[in-house]
Every structure is written in structure tokens, then in C-alpha cells.
Amino acid sequence: MSVRPIARVAATVLAACTAVGFAASSAQADxxxxxxxxxxxxxxxxxxxxxxxxxxxxxxxxxADGHSAVAELTVDGYGTYYYWNSNGYDTTRDVDLDFAEDHHVTLRCLLGDWQGTPTGGIIWDSYDHMLEWVTTWT
Structure with a gap:
């Protein structure tokens, strides 16, 4: 086999590996x-x-500390929203939202004592100071 066919095979293998690498990385990107x-x-x-x-x-x-869990959700292009779970210890609130695709989302989790407004009663320094917030995309 001459050098030219070997180079062609090597280039084909390299292109295939690169394409597989791109496909794998994009599937795991977010x-x-x-x-x-x-x-x-x-x-x-x-x-x-x-x-x-x-x-x-x-x-x-x-x-069971007497506080509510509060999610602070910021969606680029929409604003910041506060969602309370005031149902007590060992409960879960599942909120079905509706945002358009491809928006950056930032989430922070806090504690609070409901006072009748979305932010009234939030204990602002209750978040995990080691990991203040997390982000993803819609």
C-alpha cells in the first residue's frame, strides 16, 4: 500500500472520530x-x-424547623420569581411553568416565614454560601 492510500484512510478515520466526538460532546453539553x-x-x-x-x-x-422552602428563579428575558412551599416538613411543591426555550435560568434556594408578599419573610442569608446558585437553560 502506498503512502497516499494510507493517508486517505487515516484522514477518513480521523474525520469519523472527530464527528463522533462532536456528537458525543453536544449530547452531554447541558x-x-x-x-x-x-x-x-x-x-x-x-x-x-x-x-x-x-x-x-x-x-x-x-x-421541621418552622420555615418554608423558597425557590428564587430568574429567567433571562422574563424576570425573577419566588415560589414558596409553605406546606410544612417533608412536603414537595411541583410548579408547572411555561417559558420559551433557550433562556438562561438561575436558581437559588432560601428559607422564609411567609408574610403575605412574594419576598416578605425571606431569610436572605439562609442560602448555602458554598454554592449560592445554580444555572441551566430552558
Missing amino acids: NPVAGIYVDQTWHKGGYCEFRPYGEHLIVKDRD
Whole structure:
């Protein structure tokens, strides 16, 4: 076999490997689910999760501490929203949202004591200071 056919085979193999590499990396490019705990001295009092497929927001109260779990969801182009789970310990609130595709989403999980307004009663320093927020895309 001469050098020219070997080079052609090598180029074909390289192109195929590159195409497979691009396909694999694009399939794993985005982590679809963004989840974060709210942590007050390692109790993990709440858990918030955004699932882009179907735009679901999950807000869990994980500690019988008398506080509600609160999700702060910021969607580029839409604004910032607050979703409360005031149903007590060991409950989950599943909010079915409706946002257009391809928007950047930032999620933060907090604790609060409901005072009648979306932000009234939020304990602003209750978030996990090691991992303040998580992001994904709709």
C-alpha cells in the first residue's frame, strides 16, 4: 500500500472520530436539571430543582424547623420569581411553568416565614454560601 492510500484512510478515520466526538460532546453539553439545597448549619432545610424539560420547579421542605422552602428563579428575558412551599416538613411543591426555550435560568434556594408578599419573610442569608446558585437553560 502506498503512502497516499494510507493517508486517505487515516484522514477518513480521523474525520469519523472527530464527528463522533462532536456528537458525543453536544449530547452531554447541558446538564438539564439544576438543583440546590438551602443549608442552615448542615440541616439542608430545603431543596429546589429546576427541570427544563416541561419547565418544572420542585421546592421541597426537608427540615421541621418552622420555615418554608423558597425557590428564587430568574429567567433571562422574563424576570425573577419566588415560589414558596409553605406546606410544612417533608412536603414537595411541583410548579408547572411555561417559558420559551433557550433562556438562561438561575436558581437559588432560601428559607422564609411567609408574610403575605412574594419576598416578605425571606431569610436572605439562609442560602448555602458554598454554592449560592445554580444555572441551566430552558
